[in-house]
Amino acid sequence: MNANDGGDELVAKAMKIVDQSIEAQHRADLELIESGAAAARKLLADLERARDEQPAILAKMRDEAEEERDRCRVEEPWLDTVGAIPSYVDNDGVAELHGMMSMPSIAGKEVWGCRLAFDVASSARPANDVVCEYFSDIADTDHLMLVFAAAIDTLADHVIKPLLDSVERQGGDYDMRVRLADAARNAWTTRIGSMGDAPETDQGGDTPAF
Incomplete structure (x- = not known):
């Protein structure tokens, strides 16, 4: 076996290793592509299913919200949240009770x-x-x-x-x-005035007429 034969054998082994590496990388790339395609198909299927199911689910949720709204108006109307608090006025630096004010x-x-x-x-x-x-x-x-x-x-x-x-x-x-x-x-x-919807004024044109 001469030197050239040994060199050829080394080259052949190196080429084989390169081919195996390329094949392995190719398989990995294919697996990655197939995995990505499968994920994309699943995402698309989920989106289509959600789109198709939305009208029925939305209608159900709206009906339930309406039922709860009607129930709340009976069981806890707005006035149940309102109380009375005192209001005061300043009389020469002295706070005097002026009356009661409703406040939620x-x-x-x-x-x-x-x-x-x-x-x-x-x-x-x-x-x-x-x-x-x-x-x-x-x-x-x-x-x-x-x-x-x-x-x-x-x-x-x-x-x-x-x-x-x-x-x-x-x-x-x-x-x-x-x-x-x-x-x-x-x-x-x-500018609201440029929309032709400005408040009407009296004949003097200075004071808005309400």
């Missing part, structure tokens, strides 16, 4: 605000129709303002922010927050 509890306004927020977000009806029902449940407009404020807090912190996070993480849409900020700018840029 903190828990009351927060829970009713939460209800309003999720009613508006989940209902199939126009938001205005949902809000009008709360005018029937809560007659006092001052109390309504407290509930509306609590509802806005709930929507902002527990509905909109999580949805935006989901849109960015899962949908890759990092422009949504920018569009919302631009919408806020547009809203503040708009």
Whole structure:
């Protein structure tokens, strides 16, 4: 056996090792592709199933929410959360009792605000129709303002922010927050007077006529 024969044998062994390595890598790549394809098929099947099942599940949840809403209106109406607190006036530095003022509890306004927020977000009806029902449940407009404020807090912190996070993480849409900020700018840029809906004034034109 000469030197050339030994060299050829080493080259052959090296080529065999390379071929085996390529084959192993090829198998690993195929397994990875097949695994990814299987995961994609499962994800697609889950999405299609969730889409197909959603109408029935959503209708059931809305019906249950309506039942609980009707039950709560009987068992714990809004007025059950309202109490009376004293109001005072300043009389030369001395606080004098002026009367009593109705005020909902903190828990009351927060829970009713939460209800309003999720009613508006989940209902199939126009938001205005949902809000009008709360005018029937809560007659006092001052109390309504407290509930509306609590509802806005709930929507902002527990509905909109999580949805935006989901849109960015899962949908890759990092422009949504920018569009919302631009919408806020547009809203503040708009001048109500230019919309032809300014308050009417008297003949002098200085004081709004209500």
